[in-house]
Amino acid sequence: MPEKNSQTPQLPHTMFINGEKTPAAAGKTFPIYNPATGQELTQIPDASETDIDHAVQTSKAAFDSATWRRMPPASREHLLLKLADLIEQHTDELATLETLNQGKLIAFSKMLEVSGSVQWLRYMAGWATKIEGTTFDLSIPFPPGTRYNASTKRVPVGVVAAIVPWNFPLLMAVWKIAPALACGCTVVLKPAEETPLTAIRLAELAHEAGFPPGVFNVVTGRGETAGAALVKHPLVNKVTFTGSTEVGRIIGRQCADDLKRASLELGGKSPVIVLDDCDPKKAIEGAAGAIFFNHGQVCTAGSRLYVARSIYDEVVQGIAAVADGITLGSGFDAATQMGPMVSARHRDKVMGMIAHGKLEGGEILSRDAAVDADGFFVRPTVIANRACKPLSVVREEVFGPVLVAMPYDDIDEVLAQANASEYGLGASVWTNQLDKALRLVDGLEAGTVWVNTHNMVDPAMPFGGFKASGIGREHGKVIVDSYTESKSVCIAY
Ligand code: NAD
Numbered sequence: 001m002p003e004k005n006s007q008t009p010q011l012p013h014t015m016f017i018n019g020e021k022t023p024a025a026a027g028k029t030f031p032i033y034n035p036a037t038g039q040e041l042t043q044i045p046d047a048s049e050t051d052i053d054h055a056v057q058t059s060k061a062a063f064d065s066a067t068w069r070r071m072p073p074a075s076r077e078h079l080l081l082k083l084a085d086l087i088e089q090h091t092d093e094l095a096t097l098e099t100l101n102q103g104k105l106i107a108f109s110k111m112l113e114v115s116g117s118v119q120w121l122r123y124m125a126g127w128a129t130k131i132e133g134t135t136f137d138l139s140i141p142f143p144p145g146t147r148y149n150a151s152t153k154r155v156p157v158g159v160v161a162a163i164v165p166w167n168f169p170l171l172m173a174v175w176k177i178a179p180a181l182a183c184g185c186t187v188v189l190k191p192a193e194e195t196p197l198t199a200i201r202l203a204e205l206a207h208e209a210g211f212p213p214g215v216f217n218v219v220t221g222r223g224e225t226a227g228a229a230l231v232k233h234p235l236v237n238k239v240t241f242t243g244s245t246e247v248g249r250i251i252g253r254q255c256a257d258d259l260k261r262a263s264l265e266l267g268g269k270s271p272v273i274v275l276d277d278c279d280p281k282k283a284i285e286g287a288a289g290a291i292f293f294n295h296g297q298v299c300t301a302g303s304r305l306y307v308a309r310s311i312y313d314e315v316v317q318g319i320a321a322v323a324d325g326i327t328l329g330s331g332f333d334a335a336t337q338m339g340p341m342v343s344a345r346h347r348d349k350v351m352g353m354i355a356h357g358k359l360e361g362g363e364i365l366s367r368d369a370a371v372d373a374d375g376f377f378v379r380p381t382v383i384a385n386r387a388c389k390p391l392s393v394v395r396e397e398v399f400g401p402v403l404v405a406m407p408y409d410d411i412d413e414v415l416a417q418a419n420a421s422e423y424g425l426g427a428s429v430w431t432n433q434l435d436k437a438l439r440l441v442d443g444l445e446a447g448t449v450w451v452n453t454h455n456m457v458d459p460a461m462p463f464g465g466f467k468a469s470g471i472g473r474e475h476g477k478v479i480v481d482s483y484t485e486s487k488s489v490c491i492a493y
Contacts, residue, residue, distance in 0.1 A: 008096070008100065009093045009096055009097060011041060011042040011097070011100075011197060012097075012196075012197055012200035012201055012204070013029075013042050013043060013044060013045075014045060014200070015045050015047065015051070015055070015200070015217075015218055015219050015220050016200055016203035016204055016207070016217060016218045017051075017054060017055045017058055017214075017217045017218075017219070018058040018062075018213045018214045018217065019207050019212075019213030019214065020213075021204075022045075022051075022054075023045050024045035024046055024047050024048060024051050024221075025048065025050045025051055025054070026048055026050070028045070028046040028048070029043035029044060029045055029046055030043065030044060030046045030193065030222070031043055031044075032044050032101060032193075032194065032195070032196065032197070033194075033343065033344075034100055034101070034103075034375075035101075035102070035103035035339070035340040035341065035342050035343060035375055035376045036103050036329070036330040036331060036332075036339060036340050036375040036376075037330075037374055037375050038344065038374040038375055038376065039374075041100060041101060041197075044193075044196050044220045045219075045220050045221070046220075046221050046222065046225075046226075047219045047220060047221035047225075047226040047229075048221075048225065048226070048229075049225075049229040051219060051221070051226070052188075052219060052221075052226055052229040052230050052233060053229075053233065055188045055217045055219045055230075056159060056161075056188055056230070056233045056235050056236060057235065058213075058214040058217055059159045059186040059187065059188050059214055059215075059217055059235075060158075060159050060186070060235045061214055062186045062212060062213065062214030062215045063156075063158055063159055063185070063186040065212075065214075067212050068181075068184060068186060068212055068215045069155075069156050069184035069185075071184075073128040073129040073131070074128070074129055076125075076128040076181065076182060076184065077125045077126065077128040077129055077182070078125075079209055079210055079211055080121050080122075080124065080125035080128065080178060080181060080182060081121070081122060081125045082209040082210065083121055083205060083206050083209040083211070084117075084118045084121035084122050084125070086205045086208060086209050087114060087117055087118050087121070087202070087205060088114070088115075088118050090114075090201070090205065091110055091114045091115075092110075093201070094109075094113070094114050094170060094198055094201060095109035095110040095113065095114050096109075097197045097198050097201060098113050098114075098169060098170055098195075098197075098198050099331040099332060099339075100197075101169070101194075101195050101196075101197045101198070102166065102167075102169055102194075102195050102342060103295070103331055103339040103340040103341070103342060103375075103376075104294060104295070104331050104339050105331045105336060105337075105338075105339060106331050106332050108294065108331075109331070112168065112171060113168060113169070113170040113171050113198070114170065116168075116171045116174075117170050117171055117173075117174040117202075119459060120171070120174050120175060120178050120459045120475075121174060121178045123178075123459035123460065124178035124179045124181075124182045124459065124479070125178070125182060126182075127179065127182045127183070127477075127479070127480055128182040128183070128184075130480075131154050131183065131480055131484065132154070133151055133152035133153040133154055133486070134151065134152050135149075135150065135151040136150055136151070137150070138150045138490070146492050146493070147492070147493055148490055148491065148492055148493070149490075149491040149493060150488065150489065150490045150491070151488075151489050152486050152487065152488050152489070153486075153487050153489060154183075154480065154481075154484035154485070154486055154487070155184075155484060155485050155487050156183050156184035156185045156483065156484055156485075157183070157185055157237050157238045157261055157483055157484060157485055158185060158186075158236075158237030158238065159185070159186055159187075159188065159235055159236050159237050159238075160176075160180045160185045160186070160187045160188070160236070160237070160238045160239075160240060160483065161187075161188050161190070161230045161231060161233070161236045161238070161239045161240070162176035162177060162180065162187055162188070162189040162190070162239075162240050162241075163189075163190045163223075163227050163230065163231070163239070163240070163241045163242070163243065163251070164176060164189070164190070164191055164192060164199070164241075164242050164243070165192050165242055165243045165244075166191075166192035166194040166195040166297075166342050166343075167294060167297040167298060167299070167342070167399075168294070169191055169192065169195040169196075169197075169198050169199060170198035170199065170202060172242050173189055173191060173198070173199045173202055174202070175242070175474055175475070176189065176240050176242075177189060177202070177216060179474075179479040179480070179482070179483055180240070180483045181211075181215065181216060182483075183480060183483035183484050184484075185237075185238070185483050186214065186215045186216070187215070187216050187217065188217045188218075188219060188230060188236070189203070189216070189217070189218050189219070190218075190219050190220070190221065190226055190227055190230055191218065191220065192223075192243075193220070193221065193222050193223065194342050194343050195342065196218075196220045199218050200218050200220070202218070203216055203217065203218040223247060227247075228250075228254075231251050231254050231255065232254050232258065234258070236260060237260065237261065238260060238261035238262065238263075238483070239251060239255055239260055239261070239262045239263075240262075240263045240482070241262070241263070241264050241265065242265040242266075242299075243265075243266065244266065244267050244397075245266040245267040245397075245422075245423070245468045245469070248264040248266040248267075248470065251264065252264055252471070262471070262472075263464075263470075263471060263472030263473075263474070263482055264470040264471045264472065265299070265463075265464060265465065265469075265470045265472070265474060266299075266423075266425075266465060266468060266469050266470040267299060267397040267399075267423060267425070267468070267469060268299045268300050268301070268303075268397060268423045268424075268425030268426060268465065268469050269303055269304060269394075269395070269396070269397050269421050269422075269423040269425075270290075270300050270301060270302050270303060270304070270423070270425055270426040270427055270428070270446070270454075271302070271304045271305075271306060271417075271418035271421075271427050271428075271444075272286070272287050272290050272291075272302035272304065272305045272306070272427075272428050272430070272454060273306045273414055273418060273427070273428065273429045273430065273440060274286075274287065274305070274306065274307040274308060274311070274315060274430045274431075275308055275411075275429070275430060275431035275433060275436055275437075276308035276310050276311060277431055277432055277433055278308075278311070278430045278431055278432075280311050280314045280315050280318060281318075282430070282452075283307070283311070283315045283318075283430055284315055284318035284319050284322060285322075286428070286430055286452070286453070286454060287302060287305050287315065287319055287403070287430075288319050288322040288323070289454065289455070290302025290428060290454035290455060291303055291305075291380075291401060291402075291403040292322075292323070292326065292338065292380050292401050293455055295338050295339055295340070295341065295378075295400065295401050296350075296380070296398065296399065296400040296401035296402060297341070297342065297399055297400065298455060299425055299426075299469075300425050300426035300448065300454070300455055301399070301455075302403075302426075302428060302454050302455070303393075303397070303398060303402065303403060303404065304394060304404055304406070304418070304421075305319070305403055305404070305405040305406070306405075306406050306407075306408050306414045306417060306418060307405060307406075307407060307408070308407070308408065308409075309407040309408065309409055312386075312405070312407040315405075316365065316382065316384055316405045317365065319382050319403060319405070320365035320366045320382040322380075323366040323367070323379070323380035323381065323382050323401075323403075324366055324367050326338050326379075326380050328340075328371060328377050328379065330375075338380060338401065340375040340376040340377045340378075341376045341377070341378055341400060342376070343376060344376050346376065346399070346400070347376040347377070347378055349400075350369075350378050350398055350399070350400035350401075350402065351369060351370065351378060353392065353393055353396070353398045353400075353402065354369050354378075354381050354383070354393075354402055356392050356393070357383050357391050357392065357393035357402075357404065358383070360389065360391045360392060361385075361387070361389055361391065362383040362384065362385050362389075362391050362393060362404060363383065363384040363385075363386070364381060364382070364383055365382045365383070365384050366379065366380060366381050366382045367379055369381045369402075378400055378401060379401075380401035380402075380403075381401065381402045381403070382403050382405065383402065383403065383404045383405065384405055385404050385405060385406050386406075386407060388406045388407075388408075388417065391404060394406070395421070395422075397423070411436055411439060411440070414440075415439075415440060415443045415444070418444060419443070419444065419445045421467075422467055422468040423465070423467060423468055423469045424445040424446045424447065424465055424466025424467040424468070424469050425446060425447055425448070425464075425465040425466075425469035425470070426446055426447065426448045426449070426450065426454070426455070427440075427444045427446040427448075427449050427450070428449070428450040428451070428452075428453065428454040429441065429444075429449065429450070429451050429452075430451075430452055431451075431452075432452075437451050445466045445467060446465075446466055446469075447462075447463065447464045447465045447466055447469065447470075447473070448461075448463060457475070458475070459475050459476070460475065460476055461475055461476055462474070462475055462476040462478050462479075463475050
């Protein structure tokens with residue numbers, strides 16, 4: 001599967017700290033790859049504790065200098081809007097970098113990563129001028145004759161450490177930095193070691209837009225070293241993390257020890273529930289989209305399918321046929337419908353989980369998942385689990401194009417099965433029966449429940465997980481609370 005892109009942009013290969021392109025102090029680097037070819041793309045700085053300290057000190061100095069947090073909110077808004085414009089102007093470059101480094105289809109890089117980032121920045125920019133407190137009357141009776149004027153104001157939380165995964169590299173970075181910067185915080189962002197390119201360009205573009213040096217820094221490095229050093233740095237006031245539940249637990253423990261604020265957006269094992277009135281064609285299309293979008297590398301991927309027994313075979317066989325018809329290849333090739341997994345390690349993990357599912361008694365309905373190519377491809381896979389066994393692919397997040405499908409007989413049974421998961425990120429219900437849809441919406445333990453759609457997100461709609469899928473919510477009005485502290489002011493007169 002040859003790489004078809006001929007107009008490769010310049011590949012960023014330094015961190016971005018204090019408004020400057022910055023290599024690692026010790027000069028160490030590590031390779032990043034093109035997952036569609038398996039070839040090395042470039043070398044990226046492997047940040048050590050020293051580099052992380054430099055970035056955090058820089059960010060702290062920028063916060064303390066108050067040029068950012070005391071800047072008129074409308075000026076912060078203006079800069080965020082300017083960054084959105086610059087991203088839009090660099091759509092082709094950013095989308096190409098994303099597809100080269102992450103493997104997703106170029107149309108999705110443009111539409112979701114770049115346009116999505118622009119949309120989120122513009123929405124969040126608006127919050128900069130709308131952060132407000134409340135005033136209230138107090139009942140303190142002394143000293144006699146004294147009255148009080150009391151209010152709250154929201155102040156930026158301080159230096160934010162933002163750590164993001166590799167599935168939507170640019171968009172996840174913007175989901176963190178846009179609200180943090182709108183609220184007046186300064187940021188050190190660490191992209192995933194697999195996919196740092198667009199995050200570095202994002203910081204360079206922010207500098208070009210006129211953000212003061214040190215307000216937004218990007219460090220590159222490995223999770224256990226650079227990421228861990230960032231989380232435990234004493235000058236970091238808040239950690240905002242998106243990634244696996246396993247790493248979220250480590251970060252949550254460290255933040256609890258340090259009494260740092262933390263928001264955690266973690267893994268998922270989202271159920272898709274098809275009721276018996278659903279048109280099988282619509283169910284096939286919806287459920288296939290819910291799992292195969294972004295090659296299944298989506299935290300809300302609809303990876304557990306529950307179909308009413310009367311239409312189970314038709315729907316599940318139909319999804320297997322969709323899977324078998326999907327063309328794999330380079331994200332730059334117009335004929336490609338699904339790109340590679342992000343890394344060789346991740347491909348091996350996904351292949352291992354498919355093999356394990358089969359060993360445990362799952363019936364593979366689709367073609368062999370193995371692909372003979374240099375890139376890290378896995379064919380979309382549908383596993384029938386008619387006996388509803390507690391297979392590992394039912395319990396554990398695969399984070400790849402792997403669907404496991406179970407039949408059910410009644411709504412209480414399917415609700416219990418859907419909720420029998422440590423995760424609670426997303427869920428979808430496919431039906432036109434309003435009463436049953438609302439019963440499921442009520443009963444499902446998930447941060448987002450979609451009806452007759454799946455995976456849809458919007459900057460105005462809060463997003464986050466129940467249970468082991470995380471703590472806190474991103475987007476919407478609630479995001480302001482996440483990057484600010486409430487300060488009460490009490491004036492005697
Ligand atoms: P990951 O947890 O392995 O890594 C995520 C980030 O954490 C990377 O930048 C990594 O370098 C860093 N990291 C790793 N170990 C660390 C440590 N000890 N200390 C600090 N940082 C560390 O996750 P991944 O494989 O990159 O991404 C896939 C996971 O992300 C899936 O579980 C997926 O569900 C989840 N995800 C969740 C959401 C959401 O909004 N809930 C969105 C996208 C992805």
